[in-house]
Amino acid sequence: MADEGHVKLLGAVVSPFAVLARMALKMKGVSYEYIGEDMGNKSELLVKSNPVHQKVPMLIHDGKPICESLAIVEFVDELWDTAGRSILPTEPYHRVVARFWAAYTDDKLFPAYFGIHRAATEEERAEKTNETIGVIRQLEVALAECSNGKPFFAGNSVGYLYDR
Ligand SMILES: N[C@@H](CCC(=O)N[C@@H](CS)C(=O)NCC(=O)O)C(=O)O
Numbered sequence: 001m002a003d004e005g006h007v008k009l010l011g012a013v014v015s016p017f018a019v020l021a022r023m024a025l026k027m028k029g030v031s032y033e034y035i036g037e038d039m040g041n042k043s044e045l046l047v048k049s050n051p052v053h054q055k056v057p058m059l060i061h062d063g064k065p066i067c068e069s070l071a072i073v074e075f076v077d078e079l080w081d082t083a084g085r086s087i088l089p090t091e092p093y094h095r096v097v098a099r100f101w102a103a104y105t106d107d108k109l110f111p112a113y114f115g116i117h118r119a120a121t122e123e124e125r126a127e128k129t130n131e132t133i134g135v136i137r138q139l140e141v142a143l144a145e146c147s148n149g150k151p152f153f154a155g156n157s158v159g160y161l162y163d164r
């Protein structure tokens with residue numbers, strides 16, 4: 001069993017990225033202290049630990065801050081590797097495919113989807129909705145290919161690409 005050290009996670013209720021980090025910790029059965037941030041009034045811990053981005057999620061392991069949700073998921077997966085459950089696929093080609101689709105989701109799906117909510121006009125909203133549908137169609141094709149017809153990208157269970 002790896003030494004868990006002291007684990008803190010800074011998150012926010014509104015952050016889907018923070019949910020990914022929480023899911024990874026949950027999947028590995030890691031106990032941690034959760035600190036909910038008010039994004040309008042960030043804590044000193046958040047600002048000091050990552051002056052560059054000041055974003056959630058941020059994992060703090062033995063006093064060291066780790067940023068970026070996907071990097072956190074990979075760190076958790078690697079550090080608590082004895083917990084008997086791998087989040088990323090173990091085979092290198094499957095790993096690179098999972099990372100590709102995770103990046104696709106970050107680059108394409110999130111901007112399109114958040115764009116719907118940020119749209120200033122009906123026309124812009126329709127455009128972003130359309131773009132989101134196109135991105136999801138593409139993901140559906142990828143899901144069919146990656147999952148071999150099973151319910152998750154990883155097959156029968158939740159994995160790296162869970163809700164990205
Ligand atoms: N690429 C980052 C995105 C994280 C992110 O955008 N977090 C938002 C909340 S959903 C945030 O902390 N925003 C605060 C800010 O930008 O000042 C990740 O995957 O962790």
Ligand SMILES: *[C@@H]1O[C@H](CO)[C@@H](O)[C@H](O)[C@H]1NC(C)=O
Pocket residue numbers: 041
């Ligand atoms: C911001 O947070 C600090 C520390 O939690 C608190 O003392 C302060 O009143 C908050 N400010 C606002 C404007 O909410």
Ligand SMILES: *[C@@H]1O[C@H](CO)[C@@H](O)[C@H](O)[C@H]1NC(C)=O
Pocket residue numbers: 126127130131134
């Ligand atoms: C939506 O996208 C399709 C192509 O994917 C395009 O033919 C159509 O004009 C678009 N509609 C809007 C409202 O942008």
